[in-house]
Amino acid sequence: MPPAVDNSCYVQFKNVKKSYDQRTLVVVDFTLDIAKGEFVTLLGPSGSGKTTCLMMLAGFEDVSSGEILVEGQPITHIAPYHRNIGMVFQHYALFPHMTVEENLAYPLKVRKLPDTEVKRRVADSLDLVELSNFGKRYPGHLSGGQRQRVALARSLIFEPSIVLMDEPLGALDKNLREQMQFEIKRLHEQLGFTAIYVTHDQTEALTMSDRIAVFDQGVVQQCASPDQLYERPSNAFVADFIGENNHLAGTVLQRNNDYTELQLSDGSRVKALTGDCPEAGAACVLAVRPENLFIASDKVALDNRINATFITQLYVGDFIRYFFQLEDKSEIMIKQLNDHQAPKLSAGAVTSLTWSVNDGLALNLSTT
Structure with missing residues (x-):
């Protein structure tokens, strides 16, 4: 048989x-x-x-x-x-x-x-x-x-x-x-x-x-x-190739199997899920999807927060892309539904951006 x-x-x-x-x-x-x-x-x-x-x-x-x-x-x-x-x-x-x-x-x-x-x-x-x-x-x-x-x-x-x-x-x-x-x-x-x-x-x-x-x-x-x-992309190449992603340069402060604490290039300390990032002291990249980033307010205040300067916005019909610049001149983008809650911002306005620890991923810089 x-x-x-x-x-x-x-x-x-x-x-x-x-x-x-x-x-x-x-x-x-x-x-x-x-x-x-x-x-x-x-x-x-x-x-x-x-x-x-x-x-x-x-x-x-x-x-x-x-x-x-x-x-x-x-x-x-x-x-x-x-x-x-x-x-x-x-x-x-x-x-x-x-x-x-x-x-x-x-x-x-x-x-x-x-x-x-x-x-x-x-x-x-x-x-x-x-x-x-x-x-x-x-x-x-x-x-x-x-x-x-x-x-x-x-x-x-x-x-x-x-x-x-x-x-x-x-x-x-x-x-x-x-x-x-x-x-x-x-x-x-x-x-x-x-x-x-x-x-x-x-x-x-x-x-x-x-x-x-x-x-x-x-x-x-x-x-x-x-x-x-x-x-949960396994590395920075996949994170970048599948959908849109913000990549923020940083340094690993400490990490375990679940979470990594890192310091971004503007000095901000944030936490993220542990991806393939290296051990403490090494350079890494933080990947955050634009739909998981929010403008901080009384109603929205999540685990991580950084300051950014608003540059411009791009109208795409059902949603709007908002572009910001960090202190180190790197750019970050937010994607938000085009509804009555969509914010109105003026160029040059400084605001805080916020996101959940579970919506960020700490990855190895060498695979970008």
Whole structure:
């Protein structure tokens, strides 16, 4: 009797490295277990190695060293077309001379499915992406969002167990991107395939993912759920890359496993949650999200407080960004809802800013 498959390790990257010139690694010792049906996003700036990892899993790039397994079986030496993996690209990769129906039928005919089965699956796929009336059209007669739906349907039509998506929404405008995010999540929940998604858009990653692996220079800095990444980043790079953050330079005064006391460059003493900051006496950085900072008042007085000079504000519709300068000329920003409680400030006004100990994170300065 064959051993049971561990679905928590459905896709495995084990110490995977990739180099194009045998000297410089573009992917450094990548290790990650992906559960069956999970939606995992590889997130990072351009050139950080995330797409290379996707291409190695798809079979379009060789692995320099390490191993990739699916259901416990190595796939490194299996041809791409035998891996049962669907692929969605940013620029659709549809055949312009084929109709939508012909584009969808193509991967099935390559697999030599009977014509009746091809016809059924094409009709079902068009229903799935709500394009039943568009089968006879050519890709050039579709909108960007419609073409991406066809590309998504084509990647799913042969019922792959894994679907890889490389910046699939990068060519769409903001509204279409948001619609397609919802569409992809709907299909993922409905069909239950394992999704590995590549993007440099952190908002997109936070919206769609079960877990996010944050890349920088070929190394995964942190892999965690969206809320964990946002609220407890493991280092200053992740804190800065995921959402907006204020970084204030300081020195560690004392620290334990839970809290760190530090002195900011303007002399203020504050406390924060302990991140990866060094021991007492070393330089560090305090990370505080702008939505967790407040202008101190009789109604708002939290654990930490510093003085700052108001510079200007930026109106962004539903919220306002307020920019301040500290005594050492460093800047700090507050984000507040644009409601009746939004403060009115004059340039040059000196005020106190306040935040909770649990909303600040003391991090190692060297990772910024």
